[in-house]
Amino acid sequence: MSTYTIQWYPGHIARAERQLKEQLKRVDVVLEVLDARVPLASHHPDIPQWIGSKPRVLVLNRTDMVPPEVLQNWQTWFVARGETPYLTDAQRGRGIKTLVKATQRAGASVNQRRRDRGMRPRPVRAVVLGFPNVGKSALINRLVGRKVVESARRPGVTRQLKWVRISDEIELLDAPGVIPPRLDDRVAALKLAICEDIGEAAYDNQRVSAAMVEMLAELGEVEVLLSRYGYDPRAMTGExxxxxxxxxxxxxxIERAARQLLDDFRKGILGPVPLEHPPAIASVGSTRTPLEPASERDY
Incomplete structure (x- = not known):
């Protein structure tokens, strides 16, 4: 599969990251939101360093866009690596109650320490982190039970940090999507572009759509392309x-065809189609960190 370099780092992201690092000092719990279509590619490599020893709740959102058997495989893989993933579909509100309880549990130690010091309990302060367009704002609206932040299926909607009270127990910090200044894994960058988890200005639609065709063919998702368009992707290049x-x-x-290909995938018209599968279970004992970005062989 051919690849090319995708470059991005909008100015508002850099500013928001600086502000976020300051706000993280006030945060008790971190909710890291991943795109269930690309759980490895959508993990920001700097988040573990930013949050240090703070409790982290791992969220796989957009689960409606991935087949149930693939989600089960991801659950098994994460659990084997010592992680507990919480599966959510923010568009339909699935998995929200379980996520609220997990956040409360993760922050319980904060108020226990306050009680031990003779202080009154306060709401647990949580932050929602993740790449642009993984569904963070939609998730917050579901957690609150009403629309309190702007939400859309495109990157860059959230531009500023904003605290939102969920209940007497939890306050949430909605942060703009965070992306690394550069991503050396070109395949991971392509996956993010295909899923629209980075801004459109960062890539060429025609190259990305052609790469998507080849990626789906290599993943064995031939039928979704054959039934929708009538061409066998194994018989030709993506271009x-x-x-x-x-x-x-x-x-x-060609540009219109490229946009249509990408829109069909992003809107779910091709059905629930993942771009990543869990690496072989044999890698569980490796020295990779729990969410180290995928290599070019991991999709």
Whole structure:
């Protein structure tokens, strides 16, 4: 599968990251939100360093876009590595009650220490962290039970940090999506672009859509492309697939065909299709950290 370099780091992200590091000093619990389609690629490599010893609740969101058997495999993989993933679908409100309870449990020690010092309990302060467009704002709205922050299926909607009271027990900090200044794993960068977890200005639609076709073919997701478009991706390159689609359906408009391919995946028209599967269980005993970014062989 061919790859090319994707570069991004909008100015508002850099400013928000500086502000976030300051606010993290006030936070008790961290909710790290991953895209269930790409759990490894959507993990920010700096988060463990930022949060130190603070309790972390791992959230796999957009579970409606991944087959149940793949989610089960991810659960097994994370548990084997000492993690407990909480599965959510913020669009439909699934998994929210369980996540609230997990957040309360993670922050319980804070108020226990306050009681031990003769202080009154206070709401647990949690922050929601993750790449742009993994569904953080939609998740917060579900946790609160009403729309308190802007939410849309595109990156860059949240631009400022904002504290939101969920209940007498929990306060949440909604933070803009955070992305590394650079990502050396080009395959991971492509996955993020395909899922629209980074801004469109960072990549070329035609190259990304062609790479998506080849990636789905290598993952064995041939039928979703064959049934939707009528072409077998194993019989041609991703670029040839895109050009054929443009000639047959879009008056040779390659850019329009590229956007349609990406939209069909992002809107779920192709069905629940993952871009990553858990690495082999044999790797559980390796020295990789629990959420070290995927290598080019992990998809």
């Amino acid at each position: 040839s697939f895109l050009h054929q689609l443009a000639r047959d359906r879009y008056s040779a408009d």
